[in-house]
Amino acid sequence: MKTAMGLSTRFTELLGVQHPIALAPMGGSAGGALAAAVSRGGGLGMLGSANGDPEWLARELPLIAEAGGRSWGIGFLTWRIDADAIERALEHRPRAVMLSFGDPSPFVERIRAADTVLIIQVTDLEETRQAVDLGADVIVAQGTESGGHGARQGRSTLPFVPVVVDLADPVPVLAAGGIADGRGVAAALALGAAGALVGTRFQATAEALVDPSTAKAIVEGHSEDTERNRVLDIARGSRWPSKYTARTLGHRYLDRWRGREAELAADPRAMQDYQHDVAQGEIPSLPMWAGEAVDLITDLPSAADLVTTLATQAEDALNRAGRL
Known part of the structure; x- marks a missing residue:
């Protein structure tokens, strides 16, 4: 296998990583083993802590030791956490903390005081200006x-990223959404980003905390199989703000309730049925989150090897473009 030399950007220099690739801190799948493997491969691995559950952190954080002292981070769903969650994370001295979906302002001062890199995810220009x-x-x-999850009325990655790059300059920007191979990483760099945040591609790896059926569905899935919806959040009683919907693969509850969200929300029996079906193993415990680039995912490599592959592909794509 060809070895990637490393593309130096403001992101790699700031975080001290070899490649401009970061693991999306996906709740439910980005555990300690996956984050450590991404960091070991030369990217920035990030734990998907979601709401900062103490038991989850106690189980997953020790696995970060497998990163071998390399930079790693932790991500939170901003609308679900409190100051205690941030404190618990900072006790473990992550190199970065990422805040997504909600108002980050209550937590910014504490993160910066810990000399920790503050990463804020944005889905529109108002959120960008705030960040x-x-x-x-x-x-x-x-x-x-x-x-x-993402903005219900957001913008596609290709036109959104350069606008954010211009607005945020000189703050480094990572592109996210629809990136599943090195060509996507190269495209992000060509748009002016300092790297790429990759999610779905890393769900289909040996270290991801996903049900085997989910990994199989991602490998076999196609872009047209994905759909952005609120149905599954409502059915499972998740209190996600209505501003954000989720792109998932198909699901029988989605088929049953598509277009009937208000009716579903008013039907407690439907939510009980959902929990019963999860308990019986008839449906996965979590929806099958998957982005539009799922067509590009055809195997289940180790995450460390995948980082190298993505970086090598990105370098090759940029070299090809430079010869045109």
């Missing part, structure tokens, strides 16, 4: 092609 005003060290510009 700049709050002094974010890195901004993630997430397009609607992304798997999992």
Whole structure:
């Protein structure tokens, strides 16, 4: 296998990583083993702590030791956490903390006081301006092609990223949404980003905390199989703000309730049925989050090897473009 030399950007220099590739801190799948493997491969691995659950952190954080002292981070769903969650994370001295989906302002001062890199994800220009005003060290510009949650009325990655890059300059920006191979990483760099935040591609790796059926569905899935919706959040009783929907693969509850969200929300029996079906193993415990680039995912490599592959592909793509 060809070895990637490393593309130096403001992001790699700030975080001390070899490649401009970061693991999206996906709740439910980005555990300690996956984050450590990405960091070991030369990217920035990030734990998907979601709400900062103490038991989850106690189980997953020790696995970060496998990163071998390399930079790593932890991500939170801003609307679900409190100051205690931030404190618990900072006790373990992550190199970066990422805040997504919600108002980050209550937590910014504490993170910066810990000399920790503050990463804020944005889905529109209002959120971008706020992130700049709050002094974010890195901004993630997430397009609607992304798997999992994102803005219901957001913008596609290709036109959104350069606008954020211009607005945030000189703050480094990571592109997110629809990036599943090195060509996507190269495209992000060509748009002016300092790297890429990759989610769905890393769900299909040996270290991801996903049900085997989910990994199989991602490998076999196609872009047209994905759909952005609120149905599954409502059915499972998740209190996600209505501003954000989730892109998932198909699901029988989605088929049953598509277009009937208000009716579903008013039907407690439907939510009980959902929990019953999860308990019986008839449906996965979590929806199958997957982005539009799922077509590009055809195997289940180790995450460390995948980082190298993505970086090598990105360098090759940029070299080809430079010869045109």
